[in-house]
Amino acid sequence: MWARDTLARGGRDAPGRGEFGRRRARHWERRGRAVGRAMPVVMEAKALISSTEEWRALRSHVEAIDKTHLRDLIRDEARCDALALEYDGLYCDFARQRVTTETMEKLYDLARAAGVREKVNAMFNGEAINSTENRAVLHVATRAPKDKVINVDGRNVVPDVHDVLEKIKEFSERVRNGEWIGETGKPLKDVVAIGIGGSFLGPLFVHTALRTNPEAAVGASGRQLRFLANVDPVDVARSLNGLDPETTLVIVVSKTFTTAETMLNARTVRAWIRASLGENAVQKHMVAISTNLKLVKEFGIDPDNAFAFWDWVGGRYSVCSAVGMLPLSLQYGYDTMEKFLEGAWSMDQHFANAPFEENLPVTLGMLSVWNVSFLGCPARAILPYCQALAKLAPHIQQVAMESNGKGVAIDGTPLDYDTGEIDFGEPGTNGQHSFYQLIHQGRTIPCDFIGIVKSQQSVYLKGEIVSNHDELMCNFFAQADALAVGKSAVELRSENVPDALIPHKTFSGNRPSLSIMLPELNAYTTGQLLSLYEHRVAVQGFVWGINSFDQWGVELGKVLASRVRATMNDKRTKGETMSGGEGYNPSTTRLLNRYLAGKAKLIYPEPKDVFPCDLIDSDECRPPTSYV
Numbered sequence: 213m214w215a216r217d218t219l220a221r222g223g224r225d226a227p228g229r230g231e232f233g234r235r236r237a238r239h240w241e242r243r244g245r246a247v248g249r250a251m252p253v254v255m256e257a258k259a260l261i262s263s264t265e266e267w268r269a270l271r272s273h274v275e276a277i278d279k280t281h282l283r284d285l286i287r288d289e290a291r292c293d294a295l296a297l298e299y300d301g302l303y304c305d306f307a308r309q310r311v312t313t314e315t316m317e318k319l320y321d322l323a324r325a326a327g328v329r330e331k332v333n334a335m336f337n338g339e340a341i342n343s344t345e346n347r348a349v350l351h352v353a354t355r356a357p358k359d360k361v362i363n364v365d366g367r368n369v370v371p372d373v374h375d376v377l378e379k380i381k382e383f384s385e386r387v388r389n390g391e392w393i394g395e396t397g398k399p400l401k402d403v404v405a406i407g408i409g410g411s412f413l414g415p416l417f418v419h420t421a422l423r424t425n426p427e428a429a430v431g432a433s434g435r436q437l438r439f440l441a442n443v444d445p446v447d448v449a450r451s452l453n454g455l456d457p458e459t460t461l462v463i464v465v466s467k468t469f470t471t472a473e474t475m476l477n478a479r480t481v482r483a484w485i486r487a488s489l490g491e492n493a494v495q496k497h498m499v500a501i502s503t504n505l506k507l508v509k510e511f512g513i514d515p516d517n518a519f520a521f522w523d524w525v526g527g528r529y530s531v532c533s534a535v536g537m538l539p540l541s542l543q544y545g546y547d548t549m550e551k552f553l554e555g556a557w558s559m560d561q562h563f564a565n566a567p568f569e570e571n572l573p574v575t576l577g578m579l580s581v582w583n584v585s586f587l588g589c590p591a592r593a594i595l596p597y598c599q600a601l602a603k604l605a606p607h608i609q610q611v612a613m614e615s616n617g618k619g620v621a622i623d624g625t626p627l628d629y630d631t632g633e634i635d636f637g638e639p640g641t642n643g644q645h646s647f648y649q650l651i652h653q654g655r656t657i658p659c660d661f662i663g664i665v666k667s668q669q670s671v672y673l674k675g676e677i678v679s680n681h682d683e684l685m686c687n688f689f690a691q692a693d694a695l696a697v698g699k700s701a702v703e704l705r706s707e708n709v710p711d712a713l714i715p716h717k718t719f720s721g722n723r724p725s726l727s728i729m730l731p732e733l734n735a736y737t738t739g740q741l742l743s744l745y746e747h748r749v750a751v752q753g754f755v756w757g758i759n760s761f762d763q764w765g766v767e768l769g770k771v772l773a774s775r776v777r778a779t780m781n782d783k784r785t786k787g788e789t790m791s792g793g794e795g796y797n798p799s800t801t802r803l804l805n806r807y808l809a810g811k812a813k814l815i816y817p818e819p820k821d822v823f824p825c826d827l828i829d830s831d832e833c834r835p836p837t838s839y840v
């Protein structure tokens with residue numbers, strides 16, 4: 213399908229043209245031989261999107277937009293009407309983007325030229341669109357209803373998804389109702405989920421969103437869910453602090469079951485369990501979530517206590533698989549989490565079927581393409597006016613930056629435009645008292661304001677003119693307009709601001725944002741929001757012509773860390789310091805020597821294989837000193 217697109221498009225980098233094309237073809241031929249597979253059809257050399265008429269039309273259009281100001285655009289009622297969308301209760305107003313209706317038409321044309329519709333279909337149809345790993349990209353299947361058919365290599369995967377969901381439901385209910393008990397006969401009321409990256413950030417986002425939801429909180433009564441991600445022993449200490457192994461269930465979450473940080477943390481916590489409850493306790497106190505059930509067994513976890521997922525679910529897209537569903541069902545109950553899946557699936561359906569002009573993920577994705585590639589914005593701020601969405605930005609940071617932080621097209625062609633943006637954020641109003649200065653008067657950073665109509669924890673004090681939540685939301689409305697409209701020198705003068713201060717107090721305005729509003733924050737709407745962001749990121753990648761579903765950029769650091777690990781062990785065992793000529797540059801050699809010398813003063817003669825849980829006895833977590 214993409215090969216056909218390419219042929220239709222032609223242009224500078226048309227298939228097989230020039231030395232570039234020949235080099236790419238040779239590369240993929242070699243790679244195909246190496247992995248014993250045919251070259252995937254999507255890897256055919258093709259033109260960059262920047263060589264299309266539609267891209268050029270947008271480039272020229274920037275000049276027209278540069279002559280406008282949001283202060284004026286926002287007053288146009290017809291434009292405001294046109295620049296808002298709603299689906300299934302989720303409302304999005306993008307009238308504060310630096311666009312006109314003409315810009316939007318051009319952006320949708322670009323989406324069509326990039327084959328977004330075909331690429332979305334290919335994703336939902338289970339084609340191997342993650343071409344560098346030759347994998348399907350089917351996180352949508354993890355929330356598909358039972359009667360859906362989604363094939364991977366000619367096999368319907370939906371029954372597999374529901375088998376695992378059934379197992380999660382059964383297991384979580386047994387743990388929650390005390391039928392599944394620990395080694396000493398006590399019910400397991402606390403859960404520690406060990407995992408990093410995609411095996412952590414998505415579940416943490418959803419957990420944070422539901423903690424203060426009154427309905428979900430009832431289901432979580434008397435239970436605790438904690439996450440252990442960082443390999444820093446301080447994180448181990450913090451996550452085990454105050455927990456009793458007798459009443460704790462540990463979930464090791466790792467797609468590959470090889471991630472160094474997760475596996476060391478898993479061994480550490482296994483030592484903690486074994487030290488107090490004996491060798492056999494692992495069977496009752498540790499379960500796993502992975503695609504690699506062989507390694508789960510080798511680790512010592514009973515395969516019956518393993519919850520599978522599949523290589524067609526990317527780590528950062530895995531929160532709706534067992535990765536999120538197991539820990540969150542244990543905490544809130546399966547029925548609540550089922551609503552989360554329903555919300556995500558609702559947005560999936562909208563994404564797959566709605567025309568581009570009505571399609572929320574497509575529209576938001578195209579606006580981000582516009583801001584990054586045409587208006588030169590380096591970042592995107594995610595600003596929920598809702599404390600329960602505090603972990604949305606860290607999750608989207610991985611989803612978006614690991615997906616779209618790429619420098620070459622899907623066929624290896626270097627890009628001649630920027631992709632990806634730096635995603636960051638903080639709930640309002642905390643962000644206002646921190647980094648908003650830069651957003652108002654420094655760099656132009658498009659903002660996503662996210663507001664909720666009904667607070668999870670409403671407070672209305674006698675005598676106050678608005679409720680506490682109203683107060684928060686007043687800022688949601690005000691900030692978006694302050695960014696768009698700004699404040700001119702003329703206005704300041706009319707307010708008698710001294711001349712010397714006028715340049716400092718002037719707000720240029722014309723800073724883009726969009727406003728998303730949800731009726732309330734519950735499991736269902738959290739699912740909608742998750743899916744909206746996931747698909748928006750995919751749309752951006754589809755347009756930029758990159759592979760949003762691999763992450764080779766994180767590999768090199770891991771490889772170098774392994775080498776350092778071997779060197780560290782070698783030098784310490786031999787009691788040597790590092791000299792030059794060992795393959796490290798002088799700076800790293802000096803840094804390592806300084807570290808080893810400092811550590812030599814601290815090291816215990818015999819490393820212990822039991823985690824010192826006696827140290828984890830207060831809120832003031834002390835690092836476990838017997839592990840250095």
Ligand SMILES: O=P(O)(O)OC[C@H]1O[C@H](O)[C@H](O)[C@@H](O)[C@@H]1O
Nearest residue numbers: 409410411466467468471527766
């Ligand atoms: O789930 P795991 O296999 O342990 O992987 C955890 C993380 O590892 C790497 O950092 C990848 O870049 C992430 O995408 C992944 O989420």
